[in-house]
Amino acid sequence: MAILEILTAPDPVLKKKAAPVVDVNDSIRALLDDMLETMYDAPGIGLAAPQVGILQQVIVIDVSEDDEGAKPVKMINPEITWASEELASYEEGCLSVPKSFGDVERPEKVKVKYLDENGAPQEMEAYGLLATCIQHEIDHLNGKLFIDHISRLKRAIIIKKLTKLKKTG
Template identity: 50%
Template sequence: MALLEIEILGAKVLRERAVPVETVTDETRRLIRDMFDTMYDAEGIGLAAPQVGISERVMVVDVTDEDGKHQVHALINPEIVEAASETDKATEGCLSIPGLEEDVTRPVRVVVEGLSPSAEPVRIEAGGLLARALQHEVDHLDGILFIDRLSPLKRGMLMRKWRKKRKGAAR
């Protein structure tokens, strides 16, 4: 088990589109195990490789949906191939922006395709919290943070508040 350092807002890797994984290797699978360990240690429900400083299209999620269904997924090169036109708003946070949460509007259902850790094709049809978590992590792989989904005014207010809080905590 290895805990990886979580990159915080301001790190360049969080704003770059991650590179596709060419070949799934033991190193890729080790990264996935370490990402799960890091996510659980930080009490998160999802983590993307750029959040641990690695610009690769790898992500993990572990959620229990509203219906009580437990869903654990590790995806390599995931892509959202379908998204519902219906949206809803729910509170999101991010391990890379600690202490900041805000309501974000997203499609209620998505279909995500990618590869499993064994390099097998995977197709996930998701709704609820799983759909939200998958979209949030795929956004990370595209260099998008949940705050980018907010209005410029709301984002500016939140960022000023977050920076002030971080500055105060550093003292």
Template identity: 60%
Template sequence: MAIREILTVPDPRLREVSKEVPEVTDEIRALMDDMLETMYAAPGIGLAAIQVGEPLRIIVMDIAGKDEEPQPRYFVNPRIIDPAEETAPYEEGCLSVPDAYEELERPATCTVEYLDYEGKPQTLKAEGLLATCIQHEMDHLEGILFIDHLSRLKRERILKRLKREAKLKEKAGSAAALVAE
């Protein structure tokens, strides 16, 4: 297993629509293992393959609390089949949009069909945080970020801050390189 780099905005790869996985192979399982290790190290509760530069319809997550046993979940080619009309608010954040958190309304429950770690078809009825996390990660598979659900003003404020921080990191890296010479 290996920790991979997590792509952050404005990386254009985050806007790619992910492709179906033809079958769950050892290579796909190795990717899911890397994704889970990357997610835990970040730390986060969900990660889509596109966030590590792999445009495949794969999601990993673990919503267990800090004092609970890990409960990793793997979703290959997930598909929501009946989102509830009733919505619920949750404060969301994203490993690809660092240090940005906003409350969003999403369907309170949903049923998802997917292939598990072994490639077996599964159906899961999700509610609460699990339903929110599944929907958030599935947005990534369509090239959608949670900030796309925000008002234009909130989204632009977050993007402006991230661009400013990226420039500061770039300048700090350049300065460090000059000192090293």
């Protein structure tokens, strides 16, 4: 397993759409494991392959409260099949948008279908933080960041700050 480099905004890769995984094989399973290790090291609760420069529809999530209760979720080609009309607002952050946060309103509950690490079809119903995290990570697969859901002014301030951080190292 390896810790991968996490890209930060405004890296253009983060704005590109990821391609569906055609074959769930050992390299995809290794990517999932590396992404989990990277996410835990960061530390974060979700990571999408485009955030580590790989334009494949692969995400990992773990919203458990502590290490001993770790319940990682690995999703390949995730697709939301249903979303509730009820909305929930969470203060979101992102490993690709460091030290920046914003309130984002999303459906409170979702159903998602995906392939597991063995290529088997799965379906999950999620609510609360897990539902928010799934939607956040699927956004990455579509070239969207959480800052695309906040006001233009706040987004501009965050991008300016990140650009300055990149220049100063």
